Amino acid sequence: MYHLLRTIRLAIKSLLLHKLRSGLTMLGIVFGVFSVIAMLAIGEGASKQAQEQVLMLGANNIIVRSIKPPEDSGTGGSANVRVLRYGLTRADFNILKGTVPKLSGIVPVREVILNVRNRDHEMNPRVVGCTPEYQEMNHLDIAQGRFFTDQDIRNLSNVIVIASETAEMLFPLESPLNKSVQIKNRAYRVIGVTKERTASAAIGGSLSGQNYNKDLYMPLDTFQSRINTKDTIIKMASGSFSAVSVVYDQITLKIDHPKIVVEPDVIIAIAEMVRETMDTNHAVKRDVDVIVPLELLKQAEQLRNIFNVVLGSIAGISLLVGGIGIMNIMLATVTERTREIGVRRALGARRIDITQQFLIETIVLSGTGGLVGLILGCATPYAFGGIKGIVKYYILDSSGDKSEMANMFLTMTPQVAIWSLPVAFGFSVMIGLVFGVYPARAAARLDPIEALRHE
Amino acid sequence: MELTAKLVNLQKHYDLGTIVVKALRGVSLDIPEGDFLAIMGSSGSGKSTMLNLLGGLDRPTSGEYYLRGQNVATLSDDEISAIRNTLIGFIFQSFNLVAQYSVLENIAVPLLYRPGYPPISSADEDRCNELAKMVGLGDRTDHKPYQLSGGQQQRVAIARALMNDPAIIMADEPTGNLDSKTGEEILGMLKSLNEQGRTIIMVTHEVEVAEQAKSHIYMKDGLIAGHGIFRG
Ligand SMILES: Nc1ncnc2c1ncn2[C@@H]1O[C@H](COP(=O)(O)OP(=O)(O)OP(=O)(O)O)[C@@H](O)[C@H]1O
Ligand SMILES: [Mg+2]
Numbered sequence: 001m002y003h004l005l006r007t008i009r010l011a012i013k014s015l016l017l018h019k020l021r022s023g024l025t026m027l028g029i030v031f032g033v034f035s036v037i038a039m040l041a042i043g044e045g046a047s048k049q050a051q052e053q054v055l056m057l058g059a060n061n062i063i064v065r066s067i068k069p070p071e072d073s074g075t076g077g078s079a080n081v082r083v084l085r086y087g088l089t090r091a092d093f094n095i096l097k098g099t100v101p102k103l104s105g106i107v108p109v110r111e112v113i114l115n116v117r118n119r120d121h122e123m124n125p126r127v128v129g130c131t132p133e134y135q136e137m138n139h140l141d142i143a144q145g146r147f148f149t150d151q152d153i154r155n156l157s158n159v160i161v162i163a164s165e166t167a168e169m170l171f172p173l174e175s176p177l178n179k180s181v182q183i184k185n186r187a188y189r190v191i192g193v194t195k196e197r198t199a200s201a202a203i204g205g206s207l208s209g210q211n212y213n214k215d216l217y218m219p220l221d222t223f224q225s226r227i228n229t230k231d232t233i234i235k236m237a238s239g240s241f242s243a244v245s246v247v248y249d250q251i252t253l254k255i256d257h258p259k260i261v262v263e264p265d266v267i268i269a270i271a272e273m274v275r276e277t278m279d280t281n282h283a284v285k286r287d288v289d290v291i292v293p294l295e296l297l298k299q300a301e302q303l304r305n306i307f308n309v310v311l312g313s314i315a316g317i318s319l320l321v322g323g324i325g326i327m328n329i330m331l332a333t334v335t336e337r338t339r340e341i342g343v344r345r346a347l348g349a350r351r352i353d354i355t356q357q358f359l360i361e362t363i364v365l366s367g368t369g370g371l372v373g374l375i376l377g378c379a380t381p382y383a384f385g386g387i388k389g390i391v392k393y394y395i396l397d398s399s400g401d402k403s404e405m406a407n408m409f410l411t412m413t414p415q416v417a418i419w420s421l422p423v424a425f426g427f428s429v430m431i432g433l434v435f436g437v438y439p440a441r442a443a444a445r446l447d448p449i450e451a452l453r454h455e
Numbered sequence: 456m457e458l459t460a461k462l463v464n465l466q467k468h469y470d471l472g473t474i475v476v477k478a479l480r481g482v483s484l485d486i487p488e489g490d491f492l493a494i495m496g497s498s499g500s501g502k503s504t505m506l507n508l509l510g511g512l513d514r515p516t517s518g519e520y521y522l523r524g525q526n527v528a529t530l531s532d533d534e535i536s537a538i539r540n541t542l543i544g545f546i547f548q549s550f551n552l553v554a555q556y557s558v559l560e561n562i563a564v565p566l567l568y569r570p571g572y573p574p575i576s577s578a579d580e581d582r583c584n585e586l587a588k589m590v591g592l593g594d595r596t597d598h599k600p601y602q603l604s605g606g607q608q609q610r611v612a613i614a615r616a617l618m619n620d621p622a623i624i625m626a627d628e629p630t631g632n633l634d635s636k637t638g639e640e641i642l643g644m645l646k647s648l649n650e651q652g653r654t655i656i657m658v659t660h661e662v663e664v665a666e667q668a669k670s671h672i673y674m675k676d677g678l679i680a681g682h683g684i685f686r687g
Contacts, residue, residue, distance in 0.1 A: 002574050003572040006567070010567075014555055017555045339551065340553055340554070342551075343551045343552075343553065343564075344553075344564065345512070345539075346510070346512060346539060346545045346551075347539065347540065347564050347565045347615070348536050348537065348539045348540020348565055348569075349536065349567070350532070350533045350536040350537075350568070351532060351533070351536075352533075353567075353568055448512045448513075449507055449512050449513050452547070452551065
């Protein structure tokens with residue numbers, strides 16, 4: 001032990017002799033370790049983000065969505081009005097409500113983009129017809145006023161709740177509460193404004209990202225009778241009409257199963273049942289999809305593992321390159337110090353002493369590089385913030401809509417995985433060991449006389 | 456008198472593929488303990504080759520070499536290394552200090568390789584300082600080799616050779632790179648070391664240097680041509 005410490009001290013000493021060279025030699029390992037940690041941090045951050053999204057969706061939920069079939073499959077109405085009819089029906093709702101076990105809540109939603117106005121202020125928000133449970137399920141907080149109640153549903157009240165950006169655009173100068181908003185020639189009274197909520201990113205292609213801040217919420221029954229009249233919405237665009245007939249865009253089933261972590265299979269099994277039911281009811285058109293956040297969680301985990309392996313391998317290659325660089329320099333060092341090796345041998349150094357000396361020098365070099373890389377790696381989340389800023393400023397249009405990918409990128413924060421620190425450091429030491437053996441053995445094999453003669 | 460070294464028909468050949476260079480062609484010699492032997496001879500006669508064999512830096516092609524009665528051929532590389540560390544002190548023509556080490560650290564190098572790696576004690580450190588003082592460099596212990604003159608570097612080498620208190624000192628042209636006055640100083644040191652009872656084996660081709668030794672051999676073409684000093 002004492003001997004080892006002494007050897008390490010001497011190694012540091014001789015490395016400090018050529019600070020620039022040692023520094024440059026370490027660089028490969030520094031960046032190798034840094035990229036290993038950074039890559040894993042990004043993978044970890046992405047998976048954390050996915051997990052949070054899934055939790056937002058509700059791990060206990062099963063989401064049944066209507067999917068718009070390809071345009072030409074719409075069934076015709078009269079000659080100039082083609083009605084596109086698809087998706088979830090009242091029958092579906094009743095079946096789900098009646099047959100799904102352990103059901104603790106069922107929230108149907110119908111949504112459509114519509115033009116709304118307050119005098120000369122107008123915009124095209126997503127108008128969402130829903131039940132009061134929607135608020136809790138989507139984690140919407142109220143900034144002013146209130147969300148609508150079951151009473152509002154029963155009374156077919158002409159009331160709406162608007163999101164923060166909607167409020168700003170329609171009522172730039174005044175409080176929106178109790179003011180009216182025009183939608184399709186009808187006036188609706190604003191009874192509440194929701195707080196700003198971070199947009200949800202897309203998950204695994206099943207659910208697109210959602211920006212909740214440009215929404216407008218309305219009691220479902222009001223929506224169905226006033227806007228989705230006879231389950232049909234007719235829009236006029238450039239002289240021709242288009243009609244879409246959808247009853248519900250989405251039905252969210254909430255399953256009462258507190259032991260979700262221990263027995264996730266219960267949810268999966270129920271979801272399987274829902275899927276079968278839906279598949280038989282919509283066998284022809286296949287216009288309904290069943291999304292299980294819990295499954296997405298598993299997918300996210302898989303995705304992270306793939307990320308880790310792929311990114312880790314790439315980073316591992318840079319570590320390897322760093323190791324080869326170190327070996328190269330150490331071989332040159334051995335040649336340069338051949339005479340010193342001869343002297344040490346003459347003064348009694350055994351072969352193993354020489355091996356040890358150069359091996360420890362290499363390990364100290366790579367280990368120090370590893371430590372520096374570690375520190376840089378820990379700074380990844382901060383550096384990433386900077387990168388995000390640059391991307392936001394120079395690449396993404398500040399006004400335009402962002403792609404799902406961009407959204408995911410912007411809302412993600414890398415998380416340095418604690419386990420990656422000792423692993424990456426261990427790797428850097430290992431690299432020193434592996435790539436140091438050859439130069440060290442080459443040094444020890446030198447014949448003392450030849451070494452002493454070396455110029 | 457006990458023998459420090461005994462050579463019996465020692466040969467050393469270098470096989471260069473096309474030809475075989477016979478650097479030593481059968482050398483027999485007894486070196487008693489406490490001797491101060493000067494090995495002389497013209498360039499290429501095999502002086503260094505013989506000294507390297509005596510110092511355990513090299514192995515003979517044939518013949519026997521007994522160091523303090525022990526047949527060196529039977530020893531492993533590690534065992535010979537240990538002997539070099541504890542029993543023999545080396546002094547080279549070109550000093551051969553470790554460039555990145557200070558005077559004191561150079562003197563301490565043999566401590567790093569003591570068998571069993573005992574920690575460097577404060578007594579060891581005292582001895583380093585003492586040796587530096589003894590060779591007249593007590594006030595320059597922090598200097599690096601490049602800051603020293605040739606004579607000063609050779610004194611460091613002598614102090615280093617003495618570190619582990621060896622019984623034998625091998626010097627290959629220790630004054631070869633020094634002016635005559637500095638050479639004399641170095642030689643004086645070797646003489647006093649010999650008076651302390653250490654066996655000294657020195658290679659030189661300067662008659663004035665060889666004259667300071669107790670016994671002399673003259674080498675020619677890999678053989679001992681005669682004992683005593685041959686002038687011209
Ligand atoms: N490694 C080697 N390979 C081949 N030949 C060698 C080797 N070492 C020494 N020789 C040869 O052995 C012979 C003796 O060399 P050595 O170095 O012992 O001479 P020397 O007496 O010390 O000469 P000098 O006074 O010039 O130092 C020389 O002919 C030399 O060329
Ligand atoms: Mg010679």
